[in-house]
Amino acid sequence: MAICSRDQSCSQSPDRTPPKPPNASRRGFLKRVATTAAVAGSSMIGAPLIVPRTVLGANAPSNRINLAVIGLGTRGLPDMKVFLNNEDVQVVALCDVNRASAGYRDETTVMGLEPALKVATDHYAARQRSGSFQGVDATGDFREILERKDIDAVAVVVPDHWHAVMTIMAAEAGKDIFCQKPLTLTIQDGQEMIRAVRKNRRILQTGSQWRSNARVRHACELVRNGYIGQLQTIRTTISLNNKKDPGPGWQPMPVPAGFDYPMWLGPAPKVPYHIDRCIYKFRFNLDYSGGQITNIGAHALDIAQWGNGTERTGPVEVEGLAATWPPEGSLFTTALTSSFRLKYANGVELICESIPPFFSTRFEGTEGWVEFTSKGLKTSPESLATLTLKPNDIRLFAPNPSRTVAKPGDFYADHVRNFLDCVKSREEPFEPVEVGHRTASLCHLGNIAIKRMKRLTWDPEAEQFPGDPAANAMRSRPRRTDWKAG
Numbered sequence: 001m002a003i004c005s006r007d008q009s010c011s012q013s014p015d016r017t018p019p020k021p022p023n024a025s026r027r028g029f030l031k032r033v034a035t036t037a038a039v040a041g042s043s044m045i046g047a048p049l050i051v052p053r054t055v056l057g058a059n060a061p062s063n064r065i066n067l068a069v070i071g072l073g074t075r076g077l078p079d080m081k082v083f084l085n086n087e088d089v090q091v092v093a094l095c096d097v098n099r100a101s102a103g104y105r106d107e108t109t110v111m112g113l114e115p116a117l118k119v120a121t122d123h124y125a126a127r128q129r130s131g132s133f134q135g136v137d138a139t140g141d142f143r144e145i146l147e148r149k150d151i152d153a154v155a156v157v158v159p160d161h162w163h164a165v166m167t168i169m170a171a172e173a174g175k176d177i178f179c180q181k182p183l184t185l186t187i188q189d190g191q192e193m194i195r196a197v198r199k200n201r202r203i204l205q206t207g208s209q210w211r212s213n214a215r216v217r218h219a220c221e222l223v224r225n226g227y228i229g230q231l232q233t234i235r236t237t238i239s240l241n242n243k244k245d246p247g248p249g250w251q252p253m254p255v256p257a258g259f260d261y262p263m264w265l266g267p268a269p270k271v272p273y274h275i276d277r278c279i280y281k282f283r284f285n286l287d288y289s290g291g292q293i294t295n296i297g298a299h300a301l302d303i304a305q306w307g308n309g310t311e312r313t314g315p316v317e318v319e320g321l322a323a324t325w326p327p328e329g330s331l332f333t334t335a336l337t338s339s340f341r342l343k344y345a346n347g348v349e350l351i352c353e354s355i356p357p358f359f360s361t362r363f364e365g366t367e368g369w370v371e372f373t374s375k376g377l378k379t380s381p382e383s384l385a386t387l388t389l390k391p392n393d394i395r396l397f398a399p400n401p402s403r404t405v406a407k408p409g410d411f412y413a414d415h416v417r418n419f420l421d422c423v424k425s426r427e428e429p430f431e432p433v434e435v436g437h438r439t440a441s442l443c444h445l446g447n448i449a450i451k452r453m454k455r456l457t458w459d460p461e462a463e464q465f466p467g468d469p470a471a472n473a474m475r476s477r478p479r480r481t482d483w484k485a486g
């Protein structure tokens with residue numbers, strides 16, 4: 001049986017130099033009680049619960065990962081719960097610029113720093129009865145987290161315009177990073193993140209959890225092993241915008257108490273506050289994200305890259321086919337609907353269109369097809385869906401090979417677990433920075449293509465559009481460096 005590397009084809013990855021061991025400070029974990037109190041007493045907000053730590057067997061401090069979660073909204077709060085459910089993780093600090101409010105994806109649920117702190121402290125208080133309670137610190141300034149020597153890893157679960165800055169600073173500070181998808185806001189972001197992660201020998205896992213789903217893996221294994229014949233076309237769909245903005249003529253709003261708007265904007269342009277620019281809806285403004293092309297494309301196109309075996313490269317041609325845009329003067333600036341085409345050097349064409357359902361990735365070959373949607377797997381011939389691979393077939397990486405039922409919470413937990421295992425082992429995670437960068441780049445190429453609306457040549461090695469300065473300029477955006485806490 002050929003065992004593939006977790007991120008690539010079956011060849012051994014030549015750049016698999018193990019990053020350096022995790023922070024030695026984990027061994028000094030017990031000293032943190034005093035540190036915690038000192039930091040919390042300064043500029044950290046939210047008092048830590050002063051309860052002595054008790055060290056028990058397999059969860060001895062030297063074996064634990066001290067982790068901080070940055071961003072506690074729609075995704076960050078559930079992400080924090082996944083980390084809390086891992087016995088060898090100690091969530092020691094939380095960070096959000098929003099103390100508490102509604103307005104997240106579930107518009108009525110209150111999220112932010114304080115609700116998350118309550119969940120975490122309740123979790124550990126329940127454990128206290130079994131003798132292992134730890135305090136949790138809270139802050140609105142992620143730099144306080146990066147300064148702490150006792151923190152091994154951070155989860156970056158903030159809007160996309162912060163991913164690069166926080167990842168680069170975290171890598172420089174010696175932290176391992178779980179960074180949400182889409183990994184980047186721009187192609188240049190990804191290049192800089194790779195440099196920082198590799199220079200500092202950090203572990204970075206991209207939060208594209210669908211590849212940890214057993215059915216996605218089966219679909220990609222069918223394609224990689226030729227069960228649908230020669231792969232010709234990959235059709236991906238992304239959903240339509242699920243939120244509305246106030247439309248042209250929107251008026252600035254007063255910044256709510258407990259929301260550090262300057263720190264939310266960070267490296268993005270300085271503009272007046274409106275709630276529909278920030279919480280959850282940032283996805284639909286090009287200053288912070290790339291619309292459903294990056295939001296949902298980061299899943300659908302990630303699967304396409306995996307099945308096609310092109311995870312560390314990209315297409316050679318991109319073409320915008322159609323797009324509709326919000327009216328001039330709207331707060332939302334990303335495409336309402338879009339359609340674009342990419343072509344790879346192996347001749348495979350990838351088409352991405354905004355059509356419900358949530359998302360789908362369909363591989364079409366000369367002898368059949370396989371389609372993954374969030375509802376499940378369909379194949380032609382039907383027998384492929386339950387086919388057992390032959391002993392010599394290519395096997396793709398499975399973070400939890402025993403998991404066959406694809407409940408969302410389960411494979412998400414497996415994806416996170418893979419990150420934690422790699423923090424300890426210093427092996428490459430399932431979706432390292434290079435792979436997350438290439439998936440996000442595909443989405444950015446799509447956005448560039450629908451803006452330019454013509455056929456563009458792309459050099460995936462040099463990561464540039466040969467002889468097209470206007471398109472090349474769209475690979476990056478200015479980042480403000482004068483951001484500070486409000």
Ligand SMILES: NC(=O)c1ccc[n+]([C@@H]2O[C@H](COP(=O)([O-])OP(=O)(O)OC[C@H]3O[C@@H](n4cnc5c(N)ncnc54)[C@H](O)[C@@H]3O)[C@@H](O)[C@H]2O)c1
Nearest residue numbers: 071072073074075096097098157158180181263264279280
């Ligand atoms: N893997 C998935 O399936 C999945 C699902 C949802 C979201 N995401 C990703 O997670 C990220 C966050 O999305 P969301 O839906 O949770 O957004 P959200 O707006 O609901 O939450 C983001 C949180 O980050 C906070 N924040 C913003 N700037 C900050 C800063 N400088 N420091 C600390 N906190 C800051 C906000 O106040 C907010 O509470 C996005 O990149 C998104 O694509 C991934």
